[in-house]
Amino acid sequence: xxxxxxxxxxxxxxxxxxxxxxxxxxxxxxxxxxxxxxxxxxxxxxxxxxxxxxxxxxxxxxxxxxxxxxxxxxxxxxxxxxxxxxxxxxxxxxxxxxxxxxxxxxxxxxxxxxxxxxxxxxxxxxxxxxxxxxxxxxxxxxxxxxxxxxxxxxxxxxxxxxxxxxxxxxxxxxxxxxxxxxxxxxxxxxxxxxxxxxxxxxxxxxxxxxxxxxxxxxxxxxxxxxxxxxxxxxxxxxxxxxxxxxxxxxxxxxxxxxxxxxxxxxxxxxxxxxxxxxxxxxxxxxxxxxxxxxxxxxxxxxxxxxxxxxxxxxxxxxxxxxxxxxxxxxxxxxxxxxxxxxxxxxxxxxxxxxxxxxxxxxxxxxxxxxxxxxxxxxx
Numbered sequence: 001x002x003x004x005x006x007x008x009x010x011x012x013x014x015x016x017x018x019x020x021x022x023x024x025x026x027x028x029x030x031x032x033x034x035x036x037x038x039x040x041x042x043x044x045x046x047x048x049x050x051x052x053x054x055x056x057x058x059x060x061x062x063x064x065x066x067x068x069x070x071x072x073x074x075x076x077x078x079x080x081x082x083x084x085x086x087x088x089x090x091x092x093x094x095x096x097x098x099x100x101x102x103x104x105x106x107x108x109x110x111x112x113x114x115x116x117x118x119x120x121x122x123x124x125x126x127x128x129x130x131x132x133x134x135x136x137x138x139x140x141x142x143x144x145x146x147x148x149x150x151x152x153x154x155x156x157x158x159x160x161x162x163x164x165x166x167x168x169x170x171x172x173x174x175x176x177x178x179x180x181x182x183x184x185x186x187x188x189x190x191x192x193x194x195x196x197x198x199x200x201x202x203x204x205x206x207x208x209x210x211x212x213x214x215x216x217x218x219x220x221x222x223x224x225x226x227x228x229x230x231x232x233x234x235x236x237x238x239x240x241x242x243x244x245x246x247x248x249x250x251x252x253x254x255x256x257x258x259x260x261x262x263x264x265x266x267x268x269x270x271x272x273x274x275x276x277x278x279x280x281x282x283x284x285x286x287x288x289x290x291x292x293x294x295x296x297x298x299x300x301x302x303x304x305x306x307x308x309x310x311x312x313x314x315x316x317x318x319x320x321x322x323x324x325x326x327x328x329x330x331x332x333x334x335x336x337x338x339x340x341x342x343x344x345x346x347x348x349x350x351x352x353x354x355x356x357x358x359x360x361x362x363x364x365x366x367x368x369x370x371x372x373x374x375x376x377x378x379x
Contacts, residue, residue, distance in 0.1 A: 002214065005071070012068045016075035019048060024080040029345050030084065031206040035198070036207050037162055037219070038083050038304065045083065050076075051090045055099055057117040059107060066241075066303035070248045074296070077252025081355040082206030084252060087244035089158045090114065091194035094121030097167060097238040098185075100239035102224050106185060110165055122153040122163035123242075124186075124212055125235055132368050134169075135178045141170035141219065148184065148194075148224070150217040160210025164188050166356035168214070169235050172228070182231035185223040194216040203354035214292020240313050241306060242363050244253060244336045247299045250327035254295060257327075257352045258288045264338055264347075281337055288330045295323040314376035320367035324359035331356045 023041055027352030031038055045051060053069050055061020061069075069091060077084040081141070081331045089151045095114050098107060099119075130136040138299030139152025152169060159165075166186045186193065225234050262285055265276035275281045298319040305312035331353035335342035342349045 005067075009068055009071055012064065015048065015077060016050070016072035017078075019045065019050075020076050020079040024076070024083055028080045028206075029348070029351070031080075031257070032351050033205075033335040033345070035200070035205045037208045038080070038086070039162075041080075041083055042086060042120070043117065043364055045087060046253065050087055051117040051120065052095050052115025054093055055095050059099065059115050060112040061099075061115040061240070064162075065307045066244060066309060067300060070244065070251075070299050070303045072249035073245055074252040074255060074299075077249045078256030079204065081249055081253055081352070082204045084249045085158055085204055085207050085246075086120065086162075088242070088249055089123060090117075090120050092242045092245040093123040093238055094165065094167065095235065096241055097123070097225075101230075101234055101238075102185075103222075105222065106155065106225075110185065114165060119164040120159055120162060121165040121167070122157050122159040122212075123170040123238070124166050124237075126154060128153060128155055130180055132365055134302070135181070135232065137171040137181055138171060139168070139214065141168075141171060141172050141182060141184060142317050144218075146221055148182075148219045148221070150184065150214045150219050153196075153211060155196075155211040155214050156199070156211055156369045157212050158362075160212055161209055162208045166212070167225070167238075168219075169231050172231075176229065178232040179229045181235075182228065182236045183225040184219050184220065184231075185225070186214075186217065186219055190217050190219070201358075203351070203356070203358050240316050241365055242371070243261040243316040243320040244299065244302045244306065244312070246359055246363045247295070247302070247316070247323040250323035250356065251292070251295050253327040253352050253356045253359065254288070254323065254330040257331040257349055257356075258285070258292055260347070260349055260352075261285065261288070261334040261337040264341075268339075284333050285336060288333055291326045292330060295319070295326045298322055314373055316362070317369040317372040317376075320359075320364065321366045321373070325355070325367060327356035327359050328353075 049062040052061035052063045059064045062132040141148040141150045168186045172182045192215040199209040302315040302319045334349040341347045
């Protein structure tokens, strides 16, 4: 067993860290305040190859492993969790889902553009009446021979307005339950495709979250992913990998909070000495460091399993539930260590605390992760 990163891993981590510090830090408070999508930063991120990290070089990707992706996601998330979730959706839901399950024709048409950041993608599963209960899809795709007729509403869609490519999960035969669900590639410019209102969110405010409406959208038969009825399996397997990305985002929020708190504790004085020399603060930092290391190891183990072709469903769920709860706890403690300064925007930690909450909710709530874990250990 070797806990050392390879030189390549260190280079990728350091490149992501430099990008976060030099390109994302400046303006991050304003983007959060104004809910501004980081368009220029995303273009630069694409230029570094971070939007298609795990995609084969054959399709313009970086051909990197999942461990590299975890390392990069942590560094980006330390500074700007909004940019990180845009990166995560494009990498582990859209690009990975298309490369793994798409036909050669589908990959030839879309994957290079997605991997190079020429376009970005979105993943449309959640609905107003179907969140955690993903089998209760109300969006329908009726088979019309040479095409499907798509109708319904999706919500909480990351990259909702900025994407050009959308995976859409829809019901084609209600009588078959989850085996009557399909996944489709839908393009933004298809007639009947409507982008709804932008959500005014607590956190990750720089990301582009919208409802999407479909009214008699004609989706060509060749845009279906896999065999008829494969949609639910496609969604679950893709989300299982996506959880590693969100766990890494949560890890970055936690470690970013910790680093800010550690630095501040060595500078701020109270009762005649640095607050880090007070046991009350030192113990908070010790707990944060311990839990962050544990979360990182869970993320890296899930990534290692994925890279080695082994089942990672349980470990991905463990990484996500633990890292997201660590993010919430560490960011809250970071605010506490900063005291009154932690409550104002210029010190960053209040934003990290707001960003942390969503990691316990999206791509499978903490409760859903515990269902996945418990089913795995009790079977």
